[in-house]
Every structure is written in structure tokens, then in C-alpha cells.
Amino acid sequence: MSYAQSARLARDRIHGPVPFNVNASFDVDGHLDEEWLRRALTRLTRAHPALRGHLTPDGTAMLVPDEVEPDLLVRTGLTADQVQAEITAEADRFRDRRQGPLWSGQLLTRHDGHQVLTLAFDHLVMDASSLDIVLTDLAAGASRAPDPDGPDSYGAFAADQHARYGTGDPPSLGYWRQHLAGTALNRPVVPKFCLDPTGPLSGRRTSARIEFDDHERRSVVSAAASQRVTVFLAYLAAVAAVLAESSGERDVTFRVLTHGRRPPFTRTVGWFANMVLVRLRFADPLDLVSLLAEVRETWSRQLPHQGVPYPLVLRRVEPDRTISDHRPSVVTVNAYTPGPPVRLGSARLTGRPDQGGLAEEAGLHFMLGHGADVLTIECWHDPVRYALADVAELLTALKQRLLSVADLPRPGRRRV
Known part of the structure; x- marks a missing residue:
């Protein structure tokens, strides 16, 4: 497995x-x-x-x-x-x-x-x-x-994954030890409005969603390119900023969901998605230009090391974290690309796949929907921990932070 x-x-x-x-x-x-x-x-x-x-x-x-x-x-x-x-x-x-x-x-x-x-x-x-x-x-x-x-x-x-990481101490674990040194993954970094950051989760989740109109979407795409980041990296910076502002933390670690596959396994069906821990540290007050640069550099440094399975990172890098401590100590962030309607024979399926249902770790889970004509941000959350009105307010702040990238001064062109 x-x-x-x-x-x-x-x-x-x-x-x-x-x-x-x-x-x-x-x-x-x-x-x-x-x-x-x-x-x-x-x-x-x-x-x-x-x-x-x-x-x-x-x-x-x-x-x-x-x-x-x-x-x-x-x-x-x-x-x-x-x-x-x-x-x-x-x-x-x-x-x-x-x-x-x-x-x-x-x-x-x-x-x-x-x-x-x-x-x-x-x-x-x-x-x-x-x-x-x-x-x-x-x-x-x-x-x-x-x-x-x-x-x-x-x-x-599965066999390839165990061959790479099942014995010894893979070199990439050295990177994660250095990157995560001094973090407290057992201590939740959550917005101040969390109703009960240490209490049990309900096992249910609900969602709130916010959309960008076509003008806003084009503005974000253009602004991200001008800052030499992808829309996804600008989104990570925006998430880090709103978490820092709403929690008071200036050392924030959150999980980013990746597909966890590489050639020749890009079309393998199974459970191989991997969590990557992204740690960002920044000064007070927040400087979005510096934050964008740190996100870009951090993500680039992590790319060669993203294949290490998340459970292995927790076990080898955070030995004090136990499997019984299953509180959502870090926020989860991911992105998806909305595809065209699926055609089955003469019929066409409309609607977006939804991973709803029960999930005992539904603390805060942000999703960016980024397609050719679509830009949305959605947040799954446990209703026992987070009131819907508070999550909606958080999403509004996240949208405004992402839109504010367009107001940043554009870097000058590099001379060759």
C-alpha cells in the first residue's frame, strides 16, 4: 500500500x-x-x-x-x-x-x-x-x-514508493528537518475567531465560496505574471497573509496538497496525493512584495523534495507528534483546474466534482479554482469550529489580498 x-x-x-x-x-x-x-x-x-x-x-x-x-x-x-x-x-x-x-x-x-x-x-x-x-x-x-x-x-x-523511502534516511529528509526546525506542528495556527481550537471535531464539513468576475480574474493573472509568480503562488502568499493577520502568527506552516505523481505514474489511479509542508516567516507589518518573493523562493527550493511521503516526514521530522493527536494543526491548501463538461455517449455532465461527506480533519481547507475563464476560492470547514459568517469574512479578506497584488509596483525588467 x-x-x-x-x-x-x-x-x-x-x-x-x-x-x-x-x-x-x-x-x-x-x-x-x-x-x-x-x-x-x-x-x-x-x-x-x-x-x-x-x-x-x-x-x-x-x-x-x-x-x-x-x-x-x-x-x-x-x-x-x-x-x-x-x-x-x-x-x-x-x-x-x-x-x-x-x-x-x-x-x-x-x-x-x-x-x-x-x-x-x-x-x-x-x-x-x-x-x-x-x-x-x-x-x-x-x-x-x-x-x-x-x-x-x-x-x-506503491512498490516504487517503498523502494525509495522505505529504508534508510532519504536525502530529502535532511531538507525537511532544516525547513521545519523549530516549528510546532502540534500547536494549531488558526484564526482568532476559531470557536474551539482544541475541542473535538464534528466529523462534518460545510463550505463557503467566493468568485472573481472576469475583470478581477484577468487582473490577478496579469499581476501575478508581473511579480514573476504563478497565480497559485500568489494565492499561497495571500493565504499566508490572511492567516498571519487573523492569528497573530508571523511563522506560519500550512499543508499544500500535490498530486504526488511523476512519470511514468502520471495516470495511475490510487491514493498517491501528497501533502507538502510550506513554512513562511515574515516581518511585522506584512510586506506583500517580500512575501511573494519568499513564497517563490521557498517553493522552488522544495520542488526536488516534494516526493517524500507526508506521513514519513511527520514520523521522522516531528517525532513528538503522535497518531492519536489528530487535530488540524495546520491549514490545508490546494488548487484544481475546472475542466470542460464531461461527455458520456450522447449525454453531457455538468457540475464540479465535490469531495463532500464526512471527514474528521475538516478544519480549514482552502481550494483555488483556476481555469481559462474561472477563478474561485472555496473553503471547507468544520461548523463546530468555524461559524459560516466568519469563514465568509475570511474568504473576503483572502480575495482582497489576492486582488491587491495588482496594486503592487511592477518590478523593472532585468537587463541581459
Whole structure:
């Protein structure tokens, strides 16, 4: 298993298993034929070994049968409320991890004929990058031949990861020890409005979202380029700034979610996404120009070391952190690229994949949606810790901080 899978199962042994799913829900434009969908899902499971996988009886490895029948539920004549109830129930369902498949699909049809397609995967066999691969292959009919032992297969990736990091002390750990020296990852760095920074989490999460209009989006893209950073790095700087202002900290560490893959594993379905710890230190008062430069330099230094699995970094670099201490001590940040509508046969799926449902670590999780015509920031949060009004205020401050990059003086051109 990958390091992420092993860490998850270790947590479950201590705290008890809870649902931890990756979910996607789509409105269907047109008509999605049930038999066409079943055939496409069957081809998909044959093409990707992880989608056939489940735990061995002792729970220490993944077993991948040659054939698995996809789990597709079809229901018709539902009300809108019934459709939503079915989606929520499936998103929150706990699957017996010793029986496959560890995912399911639902084709739900309302009284008026409108269809909704939902897919729900146990996180043990799926991460967000895998979801993009699955949707692409589903639209293409998963035409590539299944190859359980191929160079980009799930098993090959897990074996390669353990070969690189399973023994000894990988050189990149030296970088992380230096980068994180003096941090207190067990001490939450949270906004002052957090209702209860040390209390238990509810296990639920909700979200708030803020959008940029077309003029604002173009302004941010242009301003980031002028400061020699990507929009993503400008966003990281903005997150660091609002966390510093709202928490009073000037030494902030947060997690950035990366897809965790490299050639030839870029299209491998499984749980290989990796958390990268980004630590930023800055003066008081905040200087956004200097902060942008530090984000750019920090990210560049970390690129060669991002492959070290996050559980391994915590275990080797932060020995005082225990698996029972599962409070969200650092904020999580990631980005996604909204793609075009997915076409399945003659139908088209609209809507953005949503990793909703239960998650015991839903403290604060910021997401940047950055596409050719889209710029949004969303925040998942635990309603027991953060009131929706406070999160909305935080998102407004984050948007304004990102927009303020356009007001910075533009660096002069370098002479060659």
C-alpha cells in the first residue's frame, strides 16, 4: 500500500474506522443510457487495478482480483429531495474495506426526467487526481487495455514508493528537518475567531465560496505574471497573509496538497496525493512584495523534495507528534483546474466534482479554482469550529489580498 493508505489504516485502528470518501455528483444534460453506463464502468474497472482492490483479510495489503462487477444503483421517479438524500447517504457510507469494490455509482432520475450521476469512492483507492483520470477515461470509454502489472499500475507505484523511502534516511529528509526546525506542528495556527481550537471535531464539513468576475480574474493573472509568480503562488502568499493577520502568527506552516505523481505514474489511479509542508516567516507589518518573493523562493527550493511521503516526514521530522493527536494543526491548501463538461455517449455532465461527506480533519481547507475563464476560492470547514459568517469574512479578506497584488509596483525588467 502507499504511505497515505497505510497511515489512514493506522488511524482507523486507533480511533475506529469512519467514512472517508471522494465524491462527485453531476447533473446530466441529455439522456444517459443505463446499459451504456454499465459497459463504460466495467471497462473502467478493468483498466485501473485500484478500482478492483480491497483489503486482504488481515488488512495489511491490497488484493486486486482480475474481474470485479461495478456497483451501480439505478433509481427512477424520485423527488429532488430524495435525489439529494441518496447523494448524501452514499457520500457518507462506510464500505467494508475487506470486500470490493470500494466505490459505487448512482444514476438517479427525478419525476421530471432529469438525471443525476453520482460516483463515490473510498479514499483508500482514490484521490482527487485519480478522479480526474477516471472521468477522462470514462468519457473516452476507458479504451486503453488493462495492464495490472504495467509500469504505471497501482502496484508498481506503491512498490516504487517503498523502494525509495522505505529504508534508510532519504536525502530529502535532511531538507525537511532544516525547513521545519523549530516549528510546532502540534500547536494549531488558526484564526482568532476559531470557536474551539482544541475541542473535538464534528466529523462534518460545510463550505463557503467566493468568485472573481472576469475583470478581477484577468487582473490577478496579469499581476501575478508581473511579480514573476504563478497565480497559485500568489494565492499561497495571500493565504499566508490572511492567516498571519487573523492569528497573530508571523511563522506560519500550512499543508499544500500535490498530486504526488511523476512519470511514468502520471495516470495511475490510487491514493498517491501528497501533502507538502510550506513554512513562511515574515516581518511585522506584512510586506506583500517580500512575501511573494519568499513564497517563490521557498517553493522552488522544495520542488526536488516534494516526493517524500507526508506521513514519513511527520514520523521522522516531528517525532513528538503522535497518531492519536489528530487535530488540524495546520491549514490545508490546494488548487484544481475546472475542466470542460464531461461527455458520456450522447449525454453531457455538468457540475464540479465535490469531495463532500464526512471527514474528521475538516478544519480549514482552502481550494483555488483556476481555469481559462474561472477563478474561485472555496473553503471547507468544520461548523463546530468555524461559524459560516466568519469563514465568509475570511474568504473576503483572502480575495482582497489576492486582488491587491495588482496594486503592487511592477518590478523593472532585468537587463541581459
